[in-house]
Amino acid sequence: MFGNNVLGIIFAYAHEERVRDLTELRVMASVPFGGRYRLVDFTLSNMVNSGLNKVGIITEDNYQSLMDHLGYGKAWDLSRKREGLYLLPPFGKSTSRTDGKIESLDSIRRFLKNSLEEYVILSDCDMVCNIDYREALEQHVRQNADITVIYRHGTSPDVDRNNIYMVDPENRIRELLLHRGSEHGVNYGIGMYILSRELLLQLVEGCMSRNEYDFDKDMVQRVIPELRVMGYEFKGIAYQISSFEAYFNANMGLMDPRVRAELFNPNRPIYTKVRDDMPAKYGLNSYATNCLVADGCVIDGEVENCVLFRGVKIGKGAKVRNCVIMQDTVIGANSRLDYVVADKNVEIEENRTLMGYQTYPVYIAKESKV
Secondary structure: OOHHHEEEEEEOOOOHHHHHHHHOOOOHHHOEEOOOEEHHHHHHHHHHHOOOOEEEEEOOOOOHHHHHHHOOOHHHOOOOOOOEEEEEOOOOOHHHOOOOHHHHHHHOHHHHHHOOOOEEEEEEOOEEEOOOHHHHHHHHHHOOOOEEEEEEEEEOOOOOOOOEEEEOOOOEEEEEEOOOOOOOEEEEEEEEEEEEHHHHHHHHHHHHHOOOOOHHHHHHHHHOOOOOEEEEEOOOOEEEOOOHHHHHHHHHHOOOHHHHHHHOOOOOOOOOOOOOOOOOEEOOOOEEEOOEEOOOOEEOOEEEOOEEOOOOEEOOOOEEEOOEEOOOOEEOOOOEEEOEEEOOOOEEOOOOEEEOEOOEOEEEOOOOEO
């Protein structure tokens, strides 16, 4: 109903300082996840499944891998003569002040003005979830909201940096507490907003004219007394990538069939770039249990409770447990790995032992040799 009248805007770089190891050479949106996906796949697929056919992705430095992954948007049915997928690098270094969102939106002001859609969905890309935006849009229109903030109720995953919303029984937001996460049951933001395109332009121009650059403080918190700011609670399964430990635990959470069934709902599939490869191959003496194994893997050792991305090779006699092993990494024979996150194209030689812990997994940088 609303899809053709809604523009999607994704902030590809949002909160990348929280997982600096993973975003040193890539933007947050292109961080690998779940064996064959990137974080942007979830946000982008959610928008496409909700009927949006025009999505702009704002990025900054280190976006080469993101461009390679997205291409022309064909995997998401966004390769079109009209509308479709737009990659929008902002002018200047917008993250030099606060989170950079207001400056980024100002830098794409012409794109926003030339768009014809009435509504805009703004979203970060650090949430792994499967959300139907149509329900939130319907509530936004039904309640005559100026801004709808999508939030979750529960334990805040980042007690230092999450925003907390005070929501009344009619879903109206009465107060926003900045960076006041709590371990107790609270309404915490997940970086998703719905508002009209015209209102967004007015708010951005107003903030820029006053030299105000903090999105949450200057664009949301300031207008709560003046505008009708409503809340929409998302009750589904979601993982916020708020730290390296949270990234590791989110991957491990995919071992739960209930989590996989909701995140990868066949009625709202998560799309990604297709890489044609052979099926996973298991050696005669190999052993694998409770693992997610992508295509192209060759397993001659033992793997348990692991996420293996495409093209991973496990040598004979190697024992790999509780690990996230990214694309085309090679683990040598007789090596031992436990609670390790290995980035892409890592080479671990024979007879190596690497041990981390659940609350402090070991990270091996991209293209490293151990």
